Amino acid sequence: xxxxxxxxxxxxxxxxxxxxxxxxxxxxxxxxxxxxxxxxxxxxxxxxxxxxxxxxxxxxxxxxxxxxxxxxxxxxxxxxxxxxxxxxxxxxxxxxxxxxxxxxxxxxxxxxxxxxxxxxxxxxxxxxxxxxxxxxxxxxxxxxxxxxxxxxxxxxxxxxxxxxxxxxxxxxxxxxxxxxxxxxxxxxxxxxxxxxxxxxxxxxxxxxxxxxxxxxxxxxxxxxxxxxxxxxxxxxxxxxxxxxxxxxxxxxxxxxxxxxxxxxxxxxxxxxxxxxxxxxxxxxxxxxxxxxxxxxxxxxxxxxxxxxxxxxxxxxxxxxxxxxxxxxxxxxxxxxxxxxxxxxxxxxxxxxxxxxxxxxxxxxxxxxxxxxxxxxxxxxxxxxxxxxxxxxxxxxxxxxxxxxxxxxxxxxxxxxxxxxxxxxxxxxxxxxxxxxxxxxxxxxxxxxxxxxxxxxxxxxxxxxxxxxxxxxxxxxxxxxxxxxxxxxxxxxxxxxxxxxxxxxxxxxxxxxxxxxxxxxxxxxxxxxxxxxxxxxxxxxxxxxxxxxxxxxxxxxxxxxxxxxxxxxxxxxxxxxxxxxxxxxxxxxxxxxxxxxxxxxxxxxxxxxxxxxxxxxxxxxxxxxxxxxxxxxxxxxxxxxxxxxxxxxxxxxxxxxxxxxxxxxxxxxxxxxxxxxxxxxxxxxxxxxxxxxxxxxxxxxxxxxxxxxxxxxxxxxxxxxxxxxxxxxxxxxxxxxxxxxxxxxxxxxxxxxxxxxxxxxxxxxxxxxxxxxxxx
DNA sequence: AGCGGTATAATTTTT
DNA sequence: TTATACCGCT
Numbered sequence: 001x002x003x004x005x006x007x008x009x010x011x012x013x014x015x016x017x018x019x020x021x022x023x024x025x026x027x028x029x030x031x032x033x034x035x036x037x038x039x040x041x042x043x044x045x046x047x048x049x050x051x052x053x054x055x056x057x058x059x060x061x062x063x064x065x066x067x068x069x070x071x072x073x074x075x076x077x078x079x080x081x082x083x084x085x086x087x088x089x090x091x092x093x094x095x096x097x098x099x100x101x102x103x104x105x106x107x108x109x110x111x112x113x114x115x116x117x118x119x120x121x122x123x124x125x126x127x128x129x130x131x132x133x134x135x136x137x138x139x140x141x142x143x144x145x146x147x148x149x150x151x152x153x154x155x156x157x158x159x160x161x162x163x164x165x166x167x168x169x170x171x172x173x174x175x176x177x178x179x180x181x182x183x184x185x186x187x188x189x190x191x192x193x194x195x196x197x198x199x200x201x202x203x204x205x206x207x208x209x210x211x212x213x214x215x216x217x218x219x220x221x222x223x224x225x226x227x228x229x230x231x232x233x234x235x236x237x238x239x240x241x242x243x244x245x246x247x248x249x250x251x252x253x254x255x256x257x258x259x260x261x262x263x264x265x266x267x268x269x270x271x272x273x274x275x276x277x278x279x280x281x282x283x284x285x286x287x288x289x290x291x292x293x294x295x296x297x298x299x300x301x302x303x304x305x306x307x308x309x310x311x312x313x314x315x316x317x318x319x320x321x322x323x324x325x326x327x328x329x330x331x332x333x334x335x336x337x338x339x340x341x342x343x344x345x346x347x348x349x350x351x352x353x354x355x356x357x358x359x360x361x362x363x364x365x366x367x368x369x370x371x372x373x374x375x376x377x378x379x380x381x382x383x384x385x386x387x388x389x390x391x392x393x394x395x396x397x398x399x400x401x402x403x404x405x406x407x408x409x410x411x412x413x414x415x416x417x418x419x420x421x422x423x424x425x426x427x428x429x430x431x432x433x434x435x436x437x438x439x440x441x442x443x444x445x446x447x448x449x450x451x452x453x454x455x456x457x458x459x460x461x462x463x464x465x466x467x468x469x470x471x472x473x474x475x476x477x478x479x480x481x482x483x484x485x486x487x488x489x490x491x492x493x494x495x496x497x498x499x500x501x502x503x504x505x506x507x508x509x510x511x512x513x514x515x516x517x518x519x520x521x522x523x524x525x526x527x528x529x530x531x532x533x534x535x536x537x538x539x540x541x542x543x544x545x546x547x548x549x550x551x552x553x554x555x556x557x558x559x560x561x562x563x564x565x566x567x568x569x570x571x572x573x574x575x576x577x578x579x580x581x582x583x584x585x586x587x588x589x590x591x592x593x594x595x596x597x598x599x600x601x602x603x604x605x606x607x608x609x610x611x612x613x614x615x616x617x618x619x620x621x622x623x624x625x626x627x628x629x630x631x632x633x634x635x636x637x638x639x640x641x642x643x644x645x646x647x648x649x650x651x652x653x654x655x656x657x658x659x660x661x662x663x664x665x666x667x668x669x670x671x672x673x674x675x676x677x678x679x680x681x682x683x684x685x686x687x688x689x690x691x692x693x694x695x696x697x698x699x700x701x702x703x704x705x706x707x708x709x710x711x712x713x714x715x716x717x718x719x720x721x722x723x724x725x726x727x728x729x730x731x732x733x734x735x736x737x738x739x740x741x742x743x744x745x746x747x748x749x750x751x752x753x754x755x756x757x758x759x760x761x762x763x764x765x766x767x768x769x770x771x772x773x774x775x
Numbered sequence: 776a777g778c779g780g781t782a783t784a785a786t787t788t789t790t
Numbered sequence: 791t792t793a794t795a796c797c798g799c800t
Contacts, residue, residue, distance in 0.1 A: 113790090357786050358787085416776075418776095567790085589787090589788080622787095
């Protein structure tokens with residue numbers, strides 16, 4: 001049956017998925033079930049069998065990383081050029097589409113892409129120009145409104161004007177669109193929406209692409225938003241006979257907060273009359289106890305498509321659970337355990353420390369730092385987002401397009417050249433009243449400011465002239481000199497790192513030109529603007545990079561292509577790759593990764609599940625899925641950890657252990673600290689204090705049993721008449737068990753704020769409420 | 776223009 | 791606690 005080497009070693013479900021006929025199919029791919037393998041093997045198999053040509057493939061992912069992974073694996077499987085295939089991120093493919101059809105899309109040929117930061121400053125400018133109150137129209141929220149509207153497929157005229165506030169927001173949205181059009185830029189959501197609209201409105205074009213893409217595959221389908229689903233339907237609508245291969249996992253849907261619609265999976269099944277739903281439940285990553293924990297936990301969610309992970313690997317080690325008295329103690333314990341694991345032969349890069357929110361990394365970082373253990377924190381600034389790099393890119397953008405006001409404003413006075421806020425305001429007024437760009441309005445400003453502005457414009461113009469015809473590397477080097485950026489950072493005391501980053505920018509450009517062959521994302525394919533007819537269906541881009549525009553014969557410049565690349569792929573964050581370092585990240589950023597050993601820290605009510613998500617059941621279910629994602633990252637060892645107290649916003653919070661502990665199977669767990677009946681029993685505290693005095697936990701853990709230690713004197717303030725103190729565990733007949741957070745007032749006035757975990761935070765009058773101390 | 780003080784708010788994130 | 795924003799001063 002499996003003579004074909006491609007299909008060898010596939011399990012029956014994977015095999016079935018790979019060799020499905022060309023009809024719509026939904027693949028429910030559990031964590032660690034070989035999803036990417038199925039996706040790439042299917043493409044390879046279809047090509048090998050001659051069921052489709054390379055040009056007939058469209059495979060969409062969310063991240064550049066996933067797209068790259070797919071391409072790498074695919075080219076390892078088959079000696080096929082990936083050039084003609086449309087494999088990439090939603091935004092990358094939109095970019096490719098719009099580069100080919102810029103004219104029809106109503107865009108300038110080398111339109112540039114705004115990242116979220118650029119978009120924010122663009123919105124800020126509009127709010128200022130319209131003289132609106134930034135309190136009422138918070139720029140961040142306005143960008144959410146705009147992106148949100150676009151992701152619902154709504155242009156300003158389509159948004160329902162529910163109230164005055166919305167009407168004003170729509171007005172800003174409208175102005176924002178005009179501004180983007182004037183400057184020749186698009187934001188991320190615009191890439192999607194513009195593509196969708198062009199496909200919707202241009203019959204020959206739609207017809208062409210629908211005929212071309214016989215196989216459309218969408219990865220992480222549970223993360224698609226409304227627009228992305230509608231977009232997909234434009235390329236492969238129901239009933240047109242294309243193969244649509246949607247791969248996803250509803251249990252790993254953790255991006256509802258940014259518009260993801262898990263419901264798209266069910267909608268897809270219904271609208272496409274999907275007959276083939278294949279569940280990939282065989283897990284190749286984790287041992288049984290870990291999967292038991294994951295399965296049981298996620299079983300507490302309703303509204304699932306239903307899926308259970310199984311393994312043939314045996315139960316493996318138990319899931320270890322640890323309680324600490326403080327976040328500090330937790331970090332110390334994690335540190336010890338990491339050292340133990342490392343001594344036991346596990347690479348540090350195979351150890352992940354996961355947390356719900358970024359703020360939690362700090363304590364752990366300092367513990368690791370003090371112990372001299374190398375670590376890498378995910379998240380944070382990425383390469384192309386760093387200030388000095390953005391400045392350099394702004395100059396490059398101005399070389400490419402002097403009317404890019406966002407870039408103009410970023411560097412008009414950086415390095416300082418005597419152009420102050422007043423001058424800029426005058427310039428903006430002039431530009432606004434004439435409807436022209438800042439660059440075009442420079443002449444309207446008189447005086448010294450005006451002269452300086454003119455000098456700036458002359459500088460950029462000179463850069464443009466002098467770099468004409470040079471290689472990308474030379475252009476950037478010229479610009480770094482001429483702009484004064486290099487000189488500026490050379491004289492700055494902490495400028496050395498920045499200069500290194502600017503040099504790195506030159507390297508990145510060089511790499512882009514040579515290795516990447518800057519065509520992949522950025523350069524137009526030879527697609528006729530005027531519809532099918534003359535189209536070579538899957539003509540690969542000729543000899544790599546420089547594809548002339550179908551109509552004018554113009555070539556997109558390497559510079560414009562590089563700028564596009566920089567916007568679409570923000571690059572890694574700073575951490576030195578390659579080193580054997582412990583991996584620190586949020587649970588969200590751990591999605592898709594796997595490690596030998598995983599620590600999930602801060603498993604406390606209010607933190608994980610997060611308090612902001614507790615108000616509705618959808619929120620709680622997403623938190624639970626998040627926990628599910630976290631658990632399923634672990635191959636061999638999983639640690640769950642929580643702490644009685646935690647420093648948050650500069651205050652000590654008294655927490656209750658996460659409700660998720662009650663949703664895990666007892667048989668799979670092993671408590672390394674004594675199992676608590678209620679909360680904060682003296683025993684655990686004594687134990688922790690004993691440990692913190694230096695007894696160390698590793699040996700006790702290693703021995704597999706914990707010996708009671710002599711009690712340490714409790715460091716608590718003197719007890720007032722009601723007998724309560726902060727941190728006190730209490731019982732309330734209605735709310736159950738809780739922990740006292742704050743005590744106020746005296747006698748009959750005395751009040752206590754109590755954290756009842758899932759019953760929330762309560763203020764109780766002690767003269768009325770029946771609170772029983774638990775200890 | 777740039778510095779330093781105070782106020783304020785503080786999940787999760789990719790493109 | 792800490793990062794960022796804004797204001798007022800030099």
